[in-house]
Amino acid sequence: MARRKELTQEELLIIRKNITEEEAFEKFFKDCYLRNLRPATIEYYKNEFHAAKLLLNKELVNCNQNDIEELILQSKKIMKVTTINTRLRALRAFYNFLAKTKLIKESPMKNIKLLRDRQKTIETLDKNEIESLLKVIRKQKTFIGFRDEIILLVFLDTGVRLSELVGIDVEDVQGNKIIIRKTKNLFERTVYLSDITEEQLKRYVIIRGVLQTNRLFINRDNEKLNPHSIQSRFTKYGKEAKISKRVSPHTFRHTMAKRMIMAGVDAFTLMTILGHSDMTITKRYVNLWGADIELKHKQFGALKGLNI
Structure with missing residues (x-):
């Protein structure tokens, strides 16, 4: 069978060491739209990814477990536990998608758990x-x-x-x-x-x-x-x-x-x-x-x- 002139996206990923961040985001958000996620949810993902990048000063696709742990340690100095967990949930969704679609070898969130937080009393009106x-x-x-x-x-x-x-x-x-x-x-x-x-x-x-x-x-x-x-x-x-x-x-x-x-x-x-x-x-x-x-x-x- 004759070879095609251009390699498929999957074949290119085999040759390339890493997917670019732009490609990763494009594929992730395309999947979000296909699953008909709420606009507010998609906006939440975008905001959390942007904030995480700024704090890490590193592209998310190049992060490993140590980077995520450092993100948590830095975040604890300036954020509440609930805010950190909100960010971790967004990152988990992103990395799980990349790992599931074989765009990365393994999710850096694989061994990361949400931070334990003291349950607050829920206020109600009498x-x-x-x-x-x-x-x-x-x-x-x-x-x-x-x-x-x-x-x-x-x-x-x-x-x-x-x-x-x-x-x-x-x-x-x-x-x-x-x-x-x-x-x-x-x-x-x-x-x-x-x-x-x-x-x-x-x-x-x-x-x-x-x-x-x-x-x-x-x-x-x-x-x-x-x-x-x-x-x-x-x-x-x-x-x-x-x-x-x-x-x-x-x-x-x-x-x-x-x-x-x-x-x-x-x-x-x-x-x-x-x-x-x-x-x-x-x-x-x-x-x-x-x-x-x-x-x-x-x-x-x-x-x-x-x-x-």
Whole structure:
């Protein structure tokens, strides 16, 4: 069989000692796009790779295990453990891809583990803090104030993420349920509303009116809402309500999880409602508030009150 004039990419890799960094990035990000990863995930990879290169002062494709260990040691001087682990996860994804596709002989992350970090207490809001927050919001008597009240109710009722909330369209609201389409794991899910949230949301939609944008929650200019503005407004409300804890969409998500666990919901149902990909975080919630569950069992156990 006659030889071709040009070698294939695979044949060139055999001849060449190393793949160039530009080629490695091109192949890695092409794979990311083919797997339809979220733009935010791809941007996260790019930012972490850039930061790691700056700290190492070396091309990532030429790094070995010693370089990664040095990266960790240098990072510990200037970063929190969670930030370092975030970077290590990005590097692991990159090197695992290169090793799997035989673009490098072995991943320098093969023997590198994430740093152990002390588990922090997950803050939640109690009944009085939620009521104080609502009082502060309702004092405004404006469209924006009413919108923020509905946003708070939806957060607490459904446990949706901030990115999911801003992606809700008007037609996604169907009676006592909302179809969440802009999800973290790309799987649509349905969340359910209590009677009070359903009724208030109906009133909000009427006041909102018909606009050019289909987004459910809008700003004062009748345009889709920016996630950062929601975060900053609830931070302000928290200060006005004199709540010492962090008041944020993520705090509302934790609060919803705790209140559902306290009400007796099972872990699998909670995992489905919150849109977790696996049980890891859900189990952590259950373990964290296990003492509360034990107390509830003592108060309302099935044998309590029986004359036996």
